[in-house]
Amino acid sequence: MKALGGECVYAVEIDKQAAKVYEANWGHPALGDITLDADDDLGVMNVPPHDVLCAGFPCQPFSKSGAQRGMDETRGTLFFNIASIIKAHRPSVVMLENVRNLIGPRHEHEYSVIIETLRELGYHVSDIPTVFSPHLLPPELGGAPQVRERVFITATYAPHEVRKDLELGGPLPAAAMADTFGDFDPKRDWHIEDLLDDTHNVPGCDLTESENHWISAWDEFVQIMRPLMADRPLPGFPIWADAWMDFPEMPKIRWNADRVTVPSKVTMPTVDLELPAWKQSHLRKNYDLFARHFEAIIPWAHQWKVYTDVFPASRRKLEWQAQDAKSLWDTVMHLRPSGLRAKKPNYLPALVAITQTSIIGSRERRISPRETARLQGLPDSFVFPDQPDSATYRQMGNGVNVGVVWHVFKAHVERDRDILTSGRKTDAIVQAVASSPDTPSTVLSKHVPALDTP
Structure with a gap:
């Protein structure tokens, strides 16, 4: 005004x-x-x-x-x-x-x-x-x-x-x-590169060792699945690794062992028909994905310790919304209660005051306070004197x-x-x-x- x-x-x-x-x-x-x-x-x-x-x-x-x-x-x-x-x-x-x-x-x-x-x-x-x-x-x-x-x-x-x-x-x-x-x-x-600083090193925006592990694990999952999916796109439905534990063979695997033995076949679980329709649909899709590719998925889950304390339940979920992006590190990511969501890096979802900030895959870090100010249309001369980054994000x-x-x-x-x-x-x-x-x-x-x- x-x-x-x-x-x-x-x-x-x-x-x-x-x-x-x-x-x-x-x-x-x-x-x-x-x-x-x-x-x-x-x-x-x-x-x-x-x-x-x-x-x-x-x-x-x-x-x-x-x-x-x-x-x-x-x-x-x-x-x-x-x-x-x-x-x-x-x-x-x-x-x-x-x-x-x-x-x-x-x-x-x-x-x-x-x-x-x-x-x-x-x-x-x-x-x-x-x-x-x-x-x-x-x-x-x-x-x-x-x-x-x-x-x-x-x-x-x-x-x-x-x-x-x-x-x-x-x-x-x-x-x-x-x-x-x-x-x-x-x-x-649009592309978010238009407003990002050309640096990986922004104090306070680094990923933790655990976050790097979760992202790297799911990135390898993407790389494994691409050739297996042939001409089909990667699954757009939420991938729930915990749903694969419904296969009776899975709880018998020693996930903390040095080596894993992959069963020769798996038994398709039954979907509870009293569940909400949307959840039934997601479970069927996850069951079908695992049944077709369990020989590749089980070694992946063992290597990255997906079914151990290394992976909290909320990190055993992937929401791939990045279409044909080659890697998670080419996307914008959000660590949400519903899982790790990956989107193409053309534009970001809305900044919010109470959840984690966007992870910029190409920078291997979170978006910086200055970059969030640019998203809101504020010039680089705009100051945030004597306050922690958490206040600026909020x-x-x-x-x-x-x-x-x-x-x-x-x-x-x-x-x-x-x-x-x-x-x-x-x-x-x-x-x-x-x-x-x-x-x-x-x-x-x-x-x-x-x-x-x-």
Whole structure:
């Protein structure tokens, strides 16, 4: 928003480390508590008038008692405090952001209450959310190689439009996952090498000896299976090594012995028909794979100590989603509770705040904090002063991609251009967007931290 010509008048971040990073980069304090600064009963204190309100908020469940009650129903949630600010100042444009799950089946009610509340406050808003991801945008428009689908609710203050919106469902969303940009193809044109440092040695990002062992073991499995699969692709279903222990011959093998004796044949197990259908399907596929290739799989499992304490249960699973990649070390990997997942290195899954970071096979290490900042569209001049890498990973996992915000906001202003040109303040927003560059990096490349800290 600053790059579009705006001046920040209020920012709030209750996490002290994140607030320190914000102020170090922008020179504007952010530490505070919105529940104290904005309450419909107590008044909106410390929040000056403004033209644009941007907010992300947790989606706590709203009341589902009887008829919807709009803003009253949001009481006790942070959206209630945001709505209190909107009610007090009526900013020309409101831009709300949340996780994809906001429009999932468990939160349909919360989403509908948010839309109802905005209309109650006089805002022209679509029934359909804007859902967008940075990997859909080409780099020249501010995109990044990260699949990070997020929900945006964008609204323009236009009380005269609300009645029509109630009848017709409002305008089309500002952007959509189906949007295209020339001949740009994310699967073809993105590659994470575009943002990686050209080094294997990044302090704190090394793999442990155990992690190297697990990856090397499954990499050899891939190399063994390729010629055995002939012209067929590697299995796309989850490979569960523990499922192979259902073969009655397997528990009899001495897995800690120096040598292993491979049985001449194996006995196909029976699938429990009371299991969920998806699990029955995975078991049948794993049984069939093992029955056809047990003579190669058993020596592999023995060599790498797959059925010993060297391999935790969660590491005895492989989710191969890398199509024709030659090796695990040519992929991007994630050590998940569901197993070791391998994907082609064109773009990464969404950064998250609470699970392990991506492993870059070509670098034989985890993605670095600086590289995660690039995935979120932040320049290398952006600083994270005096904090551990774990805090940076958490902040980037909780953050919003700059290019997506830039694109969605510009698309919203263009969509509501006719409404926004009807007033002096709103016309200034239209002019600021019209004169802005195609990508925020044009502006962010000139960013200088307010605090000169490495």
